[in-house]
Amino acid sequence: MADVTLPAAGLRRRPATLAGVWAYARSHVWFLIACAVALAYVLAAAFAPWVAPHAPTDQDMMNFMSPPAWGPHLLGTDSFGQDLLSRTIYGARYALAIGLGAVAIGAFGGLVIGMAAGLSGGAVEWALMRFVDALLALPSLIMAIAFISILGQGVDKVVLAVGVALIGPFSRTVRGDVLQVKAQAFVEAAGLMGVKRLMVVWRHVLPNVIFPLAVQATIRVSYAILVSSGLSFLGIGVTPPTPDWGLMIAEGRSFVSFAPWIAGVPGAALAILLIALSVVGDGVREQFDPKLKKEA
């Protein structure tokens, strides 16, 4: 994707409006397609019991490892005779729930720590940022593995582990934004008007931090999904027989030479979702927060 040069001052950009999103979408076909794809995943996940032709753990004893074909198993079955289409659809539930849940935890934690650090200054800020440095010292996947080893396995544990691993990067950008907003003339102007400090934070600092944070969050959802799939793939995240894509890919790995669809179907589902989410994220970022471009 072509790198567009954008004005540096993220703060000066137009605030997000629905009309603005729509105008942008109409002139960016790929953004629109990506939104549609992401929406399809969300709907498939939400209505999985109605959309999926089979239950995710139903075993069809007559059809082990059958290839994709017109019939009862459109995308084939795995080595247990489980329907891959159905498992992949149910898998979207886990992927999205884990991605959104983890990002929610990371963004909230990052908001609290970043705001506290940026607003306090001095020793408190120093201590908080050293803590953030510690969180940032290892890549998120390694960090998540470390947390899983403490917390144990399971969907909720994966959400928590990946979420905590994301607190570091979120904190750092929030703090940067707070410092930038604090230096703006409109913050001083509010103080001059006699607005109390807490109110200045609430009305002037927070909104100017929340919006870039929301943009960053949309971008990091795909990253959280990738990390959680990585954990499952390594066999330390979600436990079988949960229809998690990472797990499914790991299971299919042994058969990849003669039944490539077993790993290929969930793999493609994952890849398409990640691409769609990152195109959506890029679009949102490009329109509302060019300042984030240098990050990531």
Next chain:
Amino acid sequence: MSATSTDIFRLLDVEKTYDIGRASASLFGAGKRRKLAALDGVRLTVKPGESLALVGESGSGKTTLLRVLLGLTAPTDGRALFREKEIAELKGDDRDRFARDVALIYQDARGSLNPRMTVLDLVAEPLDHHGLCPRAERRDRVAALLQRVGLPAEMMGRYTSALSGGQVRRVAIARALASNPSVLVADEAVSGLDVSTQAQLLKLLRDLQRDMGVSLVFITHDLGVAAYLCERIAVMYLGRIVETGATREVLTAPAHPYTRALLNASPKFFAPIAEPLPGEIPSPIDLPKGCRFAGRCVEARDDCRLTDPALRADGARAFACLHPLDRPRALG
């Protein structure tokens, strides 16, 4: 010092020095701490309804003086009074009154307006904050304020990013007027705009000042703007006021060689002091002994390098020069 003074602002020998770290550290040991005198003994009053221009080259201390008036910078020496009370020590009701009574129009008008607030919320913020207007009348009040500055009421729903530079300044002025202040303070409020927009804004400010009887303290480096907008002028040089008086008199018959040099450097209306004056401005860190303008002054004589001239009054005017320029006696 009469306790019944009606002056809005009074500055009494205000000094503001900045510690600027150590001098060029030599290889052996750090240099001694240095001080920069941004304001060096400023005496100034602002009376109700009066319009005062602060002019001077960049770095002469105009912005610092304004920050002292606003209580954003505390003087390191001397006293800065708002209605006879120390600005830095205003509390409670006095502080609220100050916040309502003194409004600033920023040099960077756009930066002084939260980009995530609509024009309605921006202009209404002072009303909301000071509880000046019932909720039901909020829109009407804002519409009236916008009309006062020449903006249509439909602009209320917009964000400042959708407005032009001139419109943003009008919004900033409307917001400044919202709390019905008795002083408007403006730092280079029209610079960086095209000439016709500048002219419109200056006319607006002049009308507001005359019609509403607010005082105006207006920083500019454009003598034409000062002449158009302000009855009084104070010329600053290196942290001091070197000449002050009625604008018309000061600009037609300057007493201080620096004022004359400024006039020569910007003969035209709407022509900010473009070319640097001849000679180099001494550093405000190591001021020369004697008159601080001596190095650039064509009138300088020997005593100028020994004696630092104080600001002395001559009728309604005052200047800090040992050898003031000849002025034709005012007729009538």
